[in-house]
Amino acid sequence: MAGFCGSFKKTMPYRILEVDYYAQAGAKELADCLNESYRYIIVDYGEITGQGFADCARCDLKVIVGSLSEWQAEAFLEIMRKDEKRDKSWKYAAAFGSEETRKEIEKKYRISVRRIPYTKDAFAITHADMVFLKELLGD
């Protein structure tokens, strides 16, 4: 992504549209970021696993993103079935899947699963994206 977006710096971070990106960051980079004056630090844990959960749980806001398509929903449901005590700082969002599946999961697990607006370009924020993100951050 750094190369494609025109940044050829060998040291981190590289900057795209006024956002600093740290690739393959670990605990040290996170500690450095916390010492900087960033208002928001977004940590992409990728596919969540045991240790990932524990690290994620330290964040102020935790968002689990999944897909509710019939051939992918099982992974999402597995996470739901784990006996983890999750408070309101855990949010759930899905880009794909039917409305029926989404509502069933909401009802069964008594959570809110937000619908992520479809977007062609992750770097372009549309009105729908802003409404979605405002709700996600605002609760």
Added chain:
Amino acid sequence: MDARQFRKEALILKCIRHPGIPVVYDLEEDADFCYLIEEFLEGDSLYALVSDMGHFSKAMTVRYGIQICRLVNILHSAKPTPILYLDLQPRNLLVCGDIIKLVDFDHAIHLDEAEYLTKSYGTVGCAAPEQYTGEDLNERTDIYAIGAVLYYMLTGTYPGKSPVYPRALIDRKLAKVIHTCLNEDPKERYESADRLGKELECIQEQMEKNKEGVLGKDPGSSLTVAVAGAFPGAGATHIAIGFAVYLWQQGFSVLYEEKNRSNAVRQMADCMDSIMGRYGIYRIHGLPMLPFYGDAVKLEPHPYPVVVQDCGTSLKAFSRGTADGHLLVCGSKPWQWQRARDAVQFLGNPPGMAVIYNQFCGRLTVRLPGPARETECFLMPDSPNPFVHTKAAKRVYDEVLSSLTGRRTGGILRIFSGRTEGFFAGKD
């Protein structure tokens, strides 16, 4: 409301297609409830806007009044039977963008049902006398309500039995129109909403004749004005908001655009619980305001022809943009003069630039430094709230607009244009 009444409302709405009337998509019922599925409308009620602002300007009132007359005329012209609305009041009129929409049709009836009405409807303050006495209702009942709404927009109060027409708020022509609408005898009122609308259009035309210039006769012509401050705290945002509010009250379709990173609009929006609209715009005290968004944000282009851009203290953005006019806000205190001179010198006098000396106090500042030779300047006294103008602030904005439109009216303000006036020091 019973189910029959509910179905009647749905049927009435389904017959009418007009931008000012919400679209009805469907009607559903279950064992317990009836559901009317209609178009989602984003906007503030006239009631909420007037509550925020105190009252509207004459230009705004006439503009919205014309739209209301057209809406009511559509109802009164419905085929096969005219529809009487019977509950026209500021809470049932939404301002969506710049369009008035009429909502809540639960008291509307067909004209041929009027004589069989067993209950009285209407809102106290806007309901015609015959709605209290049980006499026959017809189109002129709604005409009365239009008059009450016009009065409300202009004064912030309902007319009552003996309305008073304060000269400061309502001129003679408009007072006569409203008075005709509010006549206790229905036969003395305008015979139709169309006729009333035409009277208001005449008043609007007369007002436009007094506003020729850059903006022409049509307040929909475009204009962009950039505002910047000579230093942080000079009051650029305050003046930019104040000027945008002033233009809005004069009847222009205007947008305040934040072109700096102060985040002021979002902070105000949070404070007022304002919701972001379709173009990323917030309405704060009725004024459309577009916050600064970064390059990543892609929104639909907004439809506002008149834009006041708040450039903060970025004099580069101020001078390099494509604005039609430029307002530089400087401090008026002696310890701020040097920064005013520096800013004017840096800018090299772009075309159409004027200087506003902010928070001017005659006792403290008995003279001002001469600005660049051909720059106009205006003295803005302290004005605590940019959303509600003092008389003095309004006079300054009158002069600023006249300056932008090429029609200066003179008056109490001194205009400096390269020569020494008694009030201004010519010496730098």
